[in-house]
Amino acid sequence: MAVFIGAIVQGGVGFGLGLIAAPVLTMLNPGVMPGAIQVVNFTLPLFTLAVEWRKVDWRGLGFALLGRLPGTVIGGFVVVYVSVHTLGVLVGVMVLIAVGLTARALSVPRNGATLATAGFVSGVTGTATGIGGPPIGLVYQSAKGPQIRATLAMFFALSAAQSLAVLAFVNRLPGEALATGAALLVPMIAGFLVSGPLRRYLDGGKVRAAILIVAAVSALVLIGHSVLR
Template identity: 30%
Template sequence: MLILGAMLQNSIGFGLGLLCAPIFMHFAPELVPATMILNSLFVTSLVCYKNKASIQLCNFSFATFGGVIGIFAAGATAAFVAPEIYRLIFGVIILSAVALSVKGFNFKIKPSSSILAGAASGFMGTLTSAGGAPMGLLYQNSQQKLIKANLNAFFVIINLLGLISLYIANLVTMQDFVNSLYCIPALIIGWYAAAWVKFNDKSNRLKNFILSITAFAGVSILFS
């Protein structure tokens, strides 16, 4: 599963957390969220460095600002709201956004939408280690190189801040770091396997794939 997730992250710009975290919640809960955030930090750093020339600093900055807000909101939510409640809310929101996209609604990349998508991704990523869906929906109509660069630059910062917030809350242990080291070989295999996956910016394959992965994440969050 980690191989496939890393392959998605390197080929379309996101997918590692969305694919793996819901499954690990059921079968290996000790890997969520801290170990999966460490795994995501490793892969997103590689993708970000590879595509750094396509980072749009303005949109990235607004998204990161929103992400910081989302991380703080996640800390407050974890303290006062039952997990099944916020998972229900975000699962419904994600699936509603997917439905709007299928119907032809376009999410335009601008400061306000970048802040909102960043906040939602920071919130979800900190609580579930699967925060790619909102940012993926925002960039669904962008060129592949822009998706990879801007989403993964955002994820590097958000993963770092999310990890720090979890550490402050005593939710990160040395075992999480050990577990992440065991995952690295699978992540590297998936990274190189992405060379076999190609998308044409002029076709709808990439957008449809993004919507499919996002819908899977929404359903998984609802039933995790």
């Protein structure tokens, strides 16, 4: 159910599956995380790209991936050596501050520096916790819905592939995680298929507000999950 609802949200906003599904999966079976959610994170964007691939911002994607690569490596070491609780609280607070600041402005500067920084933070948190959407989503909040979804989809597909490779390298990708991720593809596909009405509704000038709301909720979930875990 968490993956199904998360797929609906991400199908409309461009991100959000991790914030809903990752905490639930971690509570049910922490041994399969973050590998299981990364399997889903890799697959869902492929469905978005099949519909909206022509809207990808390739230049911005390049900068984001440039920052994401070192962030992914650091995230892998965080999984092994650092408390993800501390990381979750820190990143959650940073996202809340960013949401508060950008909610008062018309847009966030979208340039090489901000995209690379967002990609780096997303790489660390996405690999370590399975929640990496808010940083890159905030940078793209002023873009049109199709461009946001297409660019984030390409970013998440490549990012999840990076994370899976790093998790396998540091021996944190057990077979159970891959099997669980594969089983969750069914509710993920169902969620994407019913997300069409949400996409059309948000594309009517409501995408930015939706991104800020999802990012804020994601930060609160990450903080709460990190404190209570």
